[in-house]
Amino acid sequence: MAFERAPITLLDKKEASYQAKLSSFGSLKSSLASLQTAAKALSTPDKFSPMKASVADATTLSASAGSTAVAGSYEVEVKSLAQSQKLMMSASAGSGTEGYAGTNTVVGTGTITINFGTYTPPEAPATTPGFTANPDKPDAKTIVIGSGNNTLAGIRDAINAANAGVSASIINDGSTNGFRLSLTSTDSGARNAMQISVADATGDLAQLNYDPSSAAPGATKLNENVTAKDAVIKVDNVTITKQSNTITDAIQGVTLNLSKTMPADTTTKITLTRDTSNVKAAVEGFVKAYNDTNKAIRDATAYDASTGKAAVLAGDSTVRSIQSQLRGLFSTPLSGAPAGMTMLSDVGISFQKDGSLAIDETKFGKALADPAKDLGKLFTSTGSIKGYAWQVDVLAGKILSPVGQLADRTNSFNQTIKDIGTRRDAMNTRLVSVEQRYRDQFAALDTLVASMTTTSNFLAQQLANLPKNT
Secondary structure (H helix, E strand, O other), rough: OOOHHHHHOOOOOOOOHHHHHHHHHHHHHHHHHHHHHHHHHHOHHHHHHEEEEEEOOOOOOOEEOOOOOOOOEEEEEEEEEEOOOEEEEOOOOOOOOOOEEOOEEEEEOOOEEEEEEEEEEOOOOOOOEEEEOOOOOOOEEEEEEOOOOHHHHHHHHHHHHHHEEEEEEEEEEEOOOOEEEEEEOOOOOOHHHEHHHHHEOOOOOHHHOOOOOOOOOOOOOOEEEEOOOOEEEOOOOOEEEOOEEEEEEEEEOOOEEEEOOOOOOOOOEEEEOOOOOHHHHHOOOOOOOOHHHHHHHHHHHHHEEOEEEEOOOOOOOOHHHHHHHHHHHHHHOOOEEEEEEEHHHHOOOOEEEOOOOEEEEEHHHHHHHHOOOOOOOHHHHHEEEEEEHHHHHHHHHHHHHHOOHHHHHHHHHHHHHHHHHHHHHHHHHHHHHHHHHHHHHHHHHHHHOOOOOOOHHHHEEEEEEEHOOO
């Protein structure tokens, strides 16, 4: 049977070789994923800014510097924060005195039309506030409420599904009839106050009307719990009004995130300083990730002349292709880049004999410290210039994709291993009958030998009893 099992032993060895190749491809895949992560850290300009922003009072606001920021300091005062308007059904909106008994209570039918704009508060001699539509949202959204969605929950779901710039929810204050509809404008700012009108209303649907600019009876039924407001800040005593608490264009290249207002005539200082440590660390991480990938490829394809043994992926066309693509990418000057900034070697990053990258600390340090050298163009995607980190990110993404080179190759290995398993199962099934045949033959032979031994013993006894001649 050991002889009969020899083909299965050969299949086991063949499967082990494919499993080793799969493992090696797994290591290569892991190193490429790490390289892609390192490349992403350098692939966009906002991640390549040498400027660092610090805020004296970090509880009031935070600041981050982009690639266009310049060194300097600014005094900032946060006078008010932007707010989204919030409206709610009044406590006596429902047929009871406090709201509705549950989310499935019927409210009514009709059509709800939602506009956004600015309400002007009344000032003498005016008696009625005006409403100015938001030019960025000129189209009103109309929502039909019929018999299929006329409950409190149905109206909520219909408003949310309409993507009308309003978020609807149901508030329950815990009382017997404590369920009420709450509406919040998706966008903050004074220009995003809601104007809601209900037409062809039945039941209590008209309770959703909200238009303080109208003097018509029943035009305003909802309560305003939070007023739509703009963010107002002062930068070096210049007043700036914005709809959001995230402000990107008050200071060149700086994004401000407002957290809370400040006491009157109180400011906090934002300081922008040149800090290349993050950029240096990101570039070093990128070079290390590339070298790890290069080593993974070399280890997987190596040949030891002293022992005559080759690594599991030696000669593999997929690995050679990946290696060639990576080296070719770094060997091609960047198109459209400024003179003296078209190759990594221009800033002290060059190839070694073993295919790895090395950083000349002196040359690289000078490039980092020189404001005239925009290292971002070497690595990021800036206009028509596609930097090396961006290209590596794209290339690694293609290689690692579910339809990329690695997936195609590993799928082929897995299929081969599956086929080997199928063949081995078939052989094992056949060997069961082969072994049984051998055992049956041995048993028959054993029986025959036993019978012949018995005959031999009988004949020997008979011969022993014959008279002896003298």
